[in-house]
Amino acid sequence: MPLPLAFTGAALDRADQVRVDPRALAAAAADPRATCLVLDGIDFVPGEGGGLSWRSLDPADDRALLLLGIDDTGAPRFVREAPVGARVDARSRTVMRMLPLLSPEEAALYGGARSLVDWHARHRFCAVCGQPTALFRGGWGRRCGACNAEHFPRVDPVVIMLAEFEDRVLVGRQPGFPPGFFSALAGFVEPGESLEEAVARELFEEAGIRVSDVRYVASQPWPFPSSLMIGCRAVARDTALTLDTTEIEAAMWVDRGDVRAALSGGMDAPFVAPPPLAIARYLLEAWLAL
Amino acid sequence: MPLPLAFTGAALDRADQVRVDPRALAAAAADPRATCLVLDGIDFVPGEGGGLSWRSLDPADDRALLLLGIDDTGAPRFVREAPVGARVDARSRTVMRMLPLLSPEEAALYGGARSLVDWHARHRFCAVCGQPTALFRGGWGRRCGACNAEHFPRVDPVVIMLAEFEDRVLVGRQPGFPPGFFSALAGFVEPGESLEEAVARELFEEAGIRVSDVRYVASQPWPFPSSLMIGCRAVARDTALTLDTTEIEAAMWVDRGDVRAALSGGMDAPFVAPPPLAIARYLLEAWLAL
Numbered sequence: 122m123p124l125p126l127a128f129t130g131a132a133l134d135r136a137d138q139v140r141v142d143p144r145a146l147a148a149a150a151a152d153p154r155a156t157c158l159v160l161d162g163i164d165f166v167p168g169e170g171g172g173l174s175w176r177s178l179d180p181a182d183d184r185a186l187l188l189l190g191i192d193d194t195g196a197p198r199f200v201r202e203a204p205v206g207a208r209v210d211a212r213s214r215t216v217m218r219m220l221p222l223l224s225p226e227e228a229a230l231y232g233g234a235r236s237l238v239d240w241h242a243r244h245r246f247c248a249v250c251g252q253p254t255a256l257f258r259g260g261w262g263r264r265c266g267a268c269n270a271e272h273f274p275r276v277d278p279v280v281i282m283l284a285e286f287e288d289r290v291l292v293g294r295q296p297g298f299p300p301g302f303f304s305a306l307a308g309f310v311e312p313g314e315s316l317e318e319a320v321a322r323e324l325f326e327e328a329g330i331r332v333s334d335v336r337y338v339a340s341q342p343w344p345f346p347s348s349l350m351i352g353c354r355a356v357a358r359d360t361a362l363t364l365d366t367t368e369i370e371a372a373m374w375v376d377r378g379d380v381r382a383a384l385s386g387g388m389d390a391p392f393v394a395p396p397p398l399a400i401a402r403y404l405l406e407a408w409l410a411l
Numbered sequence: 412m413p414l415p416l417a418f419t420g421a422a423l424d425r426a427d428q429v430r431v432d433p434r435a436l437a438a439a440a441a442d443p444r445a446t447c448l449v450l451d452g453i454d455f456v457p458g459e460g461g462g463l464s465w466r467s468l469d470p471a472d473d474r475a476l477l478l479l480g481i482d483d484t485g486a487p488r489f490v491r492e493a494p495v496g497a498r499v500d501a502r503s504r505t506v507m508r509m510l511p512l513l514s515p516e517e518a519a520l521y522g523g524a525r526s527l528v529d530w531h532a533r534h535r536f537c538a539v540c541g542q543p544t545a546l547f548r549g550g551w552g553r554r555c556g557a558c559n560a561e562h563f564p565r566v567d568p569v570v571i572m573l574a575e576f577e578d579r580v581l582v583g584r585q586p587g588f589p590p591g592f593f594s595a596l597a598g599f600v601e602p603g604e605s606l607e608e609a610v611a612r613e614l615f616e617e618a619g620i621r622v623s624d625v626r627y628v629a630s631q632p633w634p635f636p637s638s639l640m641i642g643c644r645a646v647a648r649d650t651a652l653t654l655d656t657t658e659i660e661a662a663m664w665v666d667r668g669d670v671r672a673a674l675s676g677g678m679d680a681p682f683v684a685p686p687p688l689a690i691a692r693y694l695l696e697a698w699l700a701l
Binding site for chain 1: 416418419420421425427428431519520522523524526527530533534535536537538539540541542543551560562563564565566567568599600601602603604605606607608612616627629630631632634637639641655657
């Protein structure tokens with residue numbers, strides 16, 4: 122079976138009862154065991170041993186505290202809102218290179234913290250009326266000071282899928298991908314459609330293929346900035362491709378030998394496979410294991 | 412097998428190539444076959460035959476047009492932004508009562524349109540900087556006139572699940588439910604977790620039970636205002652319940668006979684089952700069919 126998915130497996134109790142209880146929240150912030158995740162903007166700062174860095178809470182820091190949760194020793198873990206004006210960026214190449222420094226549990230915890238801090242940095246104003254918002258619920262929401270509208274962190278569902286035809290699957294590349302790199306096709310789920318409908322629509326829009334028998338495979342949070350990747354497979358009616366070249370510059374049907382070669386990273390592989398972080402690699406591994 | 416899920420099966424090509432092409436979009440709006448969905452705020456207005464109402468485009472109406480898609484005759488279908496100040500409401504009891512007037516295809520089309528119009532009405536300002544936004548991409552995004560930030564319609568993934576223990580499943584009721592009504596437990600997916608982790612967290616938070624073997628069952632868009640319901644099942648470790656009574660006022664394990672009685676609406680059923688619109692009913696039917 123494939124390896125566990127990156128950004129899953131955070132070993133923290135999210136403690137939603139604490140978030141909604143101002144007294145419990147104040148007690149958590151006053152707990153001498155409480156620590157705060159050290160970030161540079163929304164990127165993590167590696168500790169001496171290579172993992173995440175944590176500091177005790179600095180009472181002189183007036184940025185709001187967001188409660189990440191309670192660890193298995195009972196210690197509260199926080200992160201602070203980014204400073205106003207800090208650079209937040211949908212995907213930092215630097216942080217992608219540093220992620221292998223983290224254990225799976227740390228990467229999952231960091232991924233959730235990154236999405237949350239990023240969301241606050243981009244939601245300081247009320248989308249309903251334009252006035253400033255302030256965080257509440259220990260950082261799991263913002264409320265407008267003028268119209269009282271409540272806003273909650275976004276999670277954007279994305280379908281990512283392998284179309285199958287007989288003993289082959291479809292992989293494609295977007296214009297910005299590194300040379301030779303091919304992956305599963307993907308796209309955001311839109312209002313008014315099920316996951317299965319989103320899979321069928323995206324495969325038709327991007328590659329011109331019609332599918333049936335959409336099956337769910339696995340899911341993964343993807344904190345760039347706040348996607349929920351929902352991995353599926355589907356059976357194609359035929360193999361003729363009509364590419365939307367603004368989205369997909371090339372696509373091809375690959376067989377099990379091709380996929381095995383790509384996953385093992387051989388020089389003669391017909392494509393460069395997605396990295397272990399990506400659910401696309403998991404989908405390829407799961408298909409080989411069928 | 413259970414019936415198809417409500418709000419799925421819209422028979423409209425979403426035509427994303429038209430959305431992103433201003434000339435194609437202008438041509439669609441000028442097409443004499445183009446029609447516009449009639450709404451009262453975000454509620455539909457039943458036509459004479461009971462279905463949705465459509466009108467030809469009124470050039471005197473200066474509200475922005477959102478492209479819903481192209482129907483199977485090639486005719487463009489639009490809906491207009493709600494008037495500024497129109498009442499939009501997360502759930503209208505009136506529209507829930509009127510939904511049976513619609514065919515499944517119409518309900519799906521209306522659901523997507525409702526979510527989209529509602530999103531525009533609540534996103535007239537930029538969450539990043541507080542300045543006014545204007546729609547682009549035929550209504551599938553908004554852009555800030557001041558900072559250029561782009562914003563896209565929200566789809567909020569929600570897990571809804573049946574915990575199973577031997578030959579029973581867990582149903583619960585929220586404080587606001589109608590008398591006797593029990594349903595599957597549910598909750599929003601948070602940043603930094605997979606669907607499987609969200610299922611396990613929600614069942615532990617709300618009912619105090621630990622689960623494993625989370626399986627995906629089906630999904631459904633739920634336009635009140637913009638949820639994507641992701642139906643799952645999971646195996647409980649035991650049956651002891653610890654309820655979070657702010658979320659769940661009662662919960663109980665029910666067997667196949669109980670579920671059959673509830674689904675058939677018998678007077679002696681131990682609970683009132685979710686209506687056919689709801690994926691919770693689908694989950695109960697799918698479990699009975701296992």
